[in-house]
Amino acid sequence: MASTAIDSHLEGLGGSHGGHHPSLQHQFDSLEQQKESSTLGMWMFLVTEVMFFGGLFGAYVVYREKFHGVFAAASHELNVTLGAFNTAVLIGSSLTMALAIWAAQLNKRKQVVLFLLLTIVLGSVFLGVKAVEYKEKFDHHLVPGPHFQPDPAHASAALIEAGDKAQVFFSLYFIMTGIHALHMIIGIGVLAWLTVLSWKGRFDATYYNPLECAGLYWHFVDIVWIFLFPLLYLIGAHAR
């Protein structure tokens, strides 16, 4: 008796029973409103991410001005070819991420899974290249700390002359690219989870908010790299 009364009450609120979409949460009036809320919430999070990386970019700008020539000499130690290759890989992964959402909007379930997997593969290639680059920096004693000792066989005269000031550049290099790589690892984890859900058919043209939000995050990480690449790799490209 009582339960019937409650059920009919919920029914009146557009509640538990009836023809609403299975992915529509009760607090939202419509799928459209739900999508708008999740997109807005994701952007709010990305604003905090902009400020998080912004602090590091601020530190970079200040020290870049203070140690102008030193930064150019230190930047010269980074591998521009690998950096440019990784930039292309990451832009490619943004394309496949965007195409995964395109496929979801057209109800192409298998293509959603395919494009998500491609995005994960490209993200992993990026991290693999980054690992190669990190190892090279360790081998060349360019990691800040007690063992920082640019080798005259590899490093330019300007870098050796710069001494400890060059450590500021490499500290920023490792912190900024390291936190960027951490974001990529988290992104790959999220995409792997969404690939499983996509395979199970959780998303279609009417509901793909998690894909949209993961896409926003992935593209944001791409944008961070779009700035990191020239600021870290290219400022010393014409100097020697």
Place this chain on the structure above:
Amino acid sequence: MAEQHVTSVKLYLAIFFALMVGTALTVGVAKVDLGAWNDIVMLAVAVTKAVLVILFFMHVKYSTRLTALTAAGGFLFLGILLLYTLNDYFSRGAFLLDVPGK
């Protein structure tokens, strides 16, 4: 449910190629010594690439005004952070004290 905007594959590919051209351009220009212009060109290309990603890959061009305003707000705060930090350092002459290699 209202109409949702579906970006065509053609447009996504066009944005992808524009981003790749921007990357090639920024690497090419970096190898030529343009003095202070190197940094300006580099940042101009990076900002252009970022705007393309935000507008098309992140769908801000087709989003509601509230979402677009939130996105723009983030970069406004970033601008305040960077400008006031630099204002402080420049006005105290911090960059004039140490100029090796300049």
